[in-house]
Amino acid sequence: MRSNLLKVLALGDVVGPLGVGAVSSELRKIKHSLGAELVLVNGENSYIGNGLDSASADAIFRAGADVITGGNHSLHLHDMHDRFDEDPFILRPINLSPRSPGKGYTVFQLKNGKRILVISACGQVFMDPANSPFYAVDKLLEELDGKYDFAIADLHAEATSEKHAFFRAFDGRINIMYGTHTHVQTADEMLLPKGSACISDLGMCGVVESVLGVKIETIVKKYMTGVSDRFSKAEGDVALCGALFSLDMDSGFVTAVERVRVVVPQAKCR
Numbered sequence: 001m002r003s004n005l006l007k008v009l010a011l012g013d014v015v016g017p018l019g020v021g022a023v024s025s026e027l028r029k030i031k032h033s034l035g036a037e038l039v040l041v042n043g044e045n046s047y048i049g050n051g052l053d054s055a056s057a058d059a060i061f062r063a064g065a066d067v068i069t070g071g072n073h074s075l076h077l078h079d080m081h082d083r084f085d086e087d088p089f090i091l092r093p094i095n096l097s098p099r100s101p102g103k104g105y106t107v108f109q110l111k112n113g114k115r116i117l118v119i120s121a122c123g124q125v126f127m128d129p130a131n132s133p134f135y136a137v138d139k140l141l142e143e144l145d146g147k148y149d150f151a152i153a154d155l156h157a158e159a160t161s162e163k164h165a166f167f168r169a170f171d172g173r174i175n176i177m178y179g180t181h182t183h184v185q186t187a188d189e190m191l192l193p194k195g196s197a198c199i200s201d202l203g204m205c206g207v208v209e210s211v212l213g214v215k216i217e218t219i220v221k222k223y224m225t226g227v228s229d230r231f232s233k234a235e236g237d238v239a240l241c242g243a244l245f246s247l248d249m250d251s252g253f254v255t256a257v258e259r260v261r262v263v264v265p266q267a268k269c270r
């Protein structure tokens with residue numbers, strides 16, 4: 001029987017040049033070996049001092065990503081704002097001020113003609129001020145009704161409670177939902193009752209021997225002494241973390257969600 005499965009690979013926050021290097025070196029191979037047709041990457045920490053720069057965006061796309069989603073650091077680099085406005089596949093959270101540069105969703109067309117709505121949103125709990133992601137996404141789905149076939153959302157947020165509430169709120173309306181931002185992969189991937197799938201956090205594409213991608217000594221000193229040095233990105237082998245979702249395009253149900261974690265030696269990340 002003909003399989004009508006769409007495999008979607010989502011990777012969590014790419015952290016710094018080594019994260020970008022690991023994506024550049026390995027993403028295409030991983031995409032091929034997992035049979036992923038659509039690849040989404042959260043790129044808001046790709047630049048060395050956070051944010052997304054043009055060279056990193058180019059490298060992530062060249063490596064096989066179709067859409068780059070965002071978060072609280074997306075608009076950090078002012079000279080990227082025009083690109084956020086113009087590039088249809090680079091997103092910032094939808095629930096920022098409507099006057100922010102860029103946009104929070106895109107519709108990606110697959111080779112078979114199916115239209116995939118990809119939404120980038122951010123949370124409100126323990127995060128920079130933003131409007132309600134629940135309201136913004138609900139309104140968007142209503143506005144775009146009939147203009148897409150399947151939907152995917154990256155909720156860039158700190159609190160698992162907010163993420164799980166979001167997943168339950170949109171079960172059956174957004175097929176694939178995942179969290180980013182904490183840089184720590186969670187083990188709560190699940191299929192939901194109305195056919196969607198979710199995981200609280202994909203984890204990061206960043207250096208393993210680090211605290212969330214930052215040099216260990218810098219962060220430990222901050223917590224030990226209360227003195228904050230300039231954050232510098234860690235060095236070492238990189239783990240590419242994310243999840244692979246299998247979407248049955250006949251039923252619209254996600255049939256599987258699996259965590260992905262591939263360690264890339266530092267020497268391959270240049």
Ligand SMILES: [Fe+2]
Pocket residue numbers: 044071072073156181
């Ligand atoms: Fe973030």
